[in-house]
Amino acid sequence: MLVADDEAMVRAGVRAVLARDPGIEVVAEAADGHEAVGAAREHRPAVALVDIQMPRLDGIAAAARIYRDLPDTAVIMLTTFGEDRFIAQALKAGASGFLLKADDPRELLSGVHAVAAGGAYLSPRVAARVISGLRAGRLPDGVPSRHPMDRLTGRERAVLALLGAGWSNAEIAARLNLVEGTVKAHVSAVLGKLGMRNRVEAAIAAWEAGIVGRDR
Known part of the structure; x- marks a missing residue:
């Protein structure tokens, strides 16, 4: 994966956390946005962790x-800021996850694995921020404010609950005893019924509705 942050000590700290997991390899670092894009194009990592x-x-x-250039590279935004505008902008930019630097290190590992497997991930603190903004009507364009769950079947709600926790299609399939193709069909149905553009918006909807399943 790629770690992009303009503070060398932050990059070192992130690498130290990631080094605890033998399934994660950092292939490149970047100190600014241009370097991050260049490193991503050169190394084509599965995940890019990018500071805002x-x-x-x-x-x-x-x-x-x-x-835009590397659709197979999932992007997680990492920041010290929790302002609503950054969350909305990250979603519009195509981010698959959003973490705060003050999060528990375990959230970083969970987020990396989730997006690498094709899922979406919001740390609990970010999810709480999003939900608060949704309820107050504060979030700008890019994050719908209401998602009528009664449009979904029971199975679709179950899929959405696990999707909201960052689970991949394969993990959801194993949990619900479905084939992965069926899960993909359910995810597509959920996105269509709720007017979502991507899995991250669906994850936010799951958090807002209070149906997220976080146990593994």
Whole structure:
């Protein structure tokens, strides 16, 4: 994976956390947005962890370029900020996850594995922020504010609950005793019925509705 942050100590700390997991390999680092895009194009990592506040090219713009040029690279936004506008902008840029630097290190590992497997991931603190904004009607364009769950079948709600926790299609299939193709069909149905563009918006809807299943 790629770690992009303009602070060397933050990059070192992130690498130290990631080094605890033998299933994660850091193949490149970047100190600004332009370097992040270049490193992603060169190494084509499965996951790019990108800080929002970086010089030359900010993380949101870098994430958008990575998402456009490398659709197989999932982007997780990492920041010290929790402002609503950053969350909405990250979603618009195509981010698959959002973490705060103050999160528990276990959230970082969970987030990386979730998005690498094709899922979406919001740390609990980010999810709480999003839900608060949704209820207050504060979030800008990009995050729908209401998602009528009564449009979904029971099976679709179960899929959405696990999707909201960042589970991949394969993990959901194993949990619900379905084939992966059926899960993909359910996810597509959920997105269509709720007017969602991607799995991250669906994850937010699951958190807002209070149906997220976090046990593994």
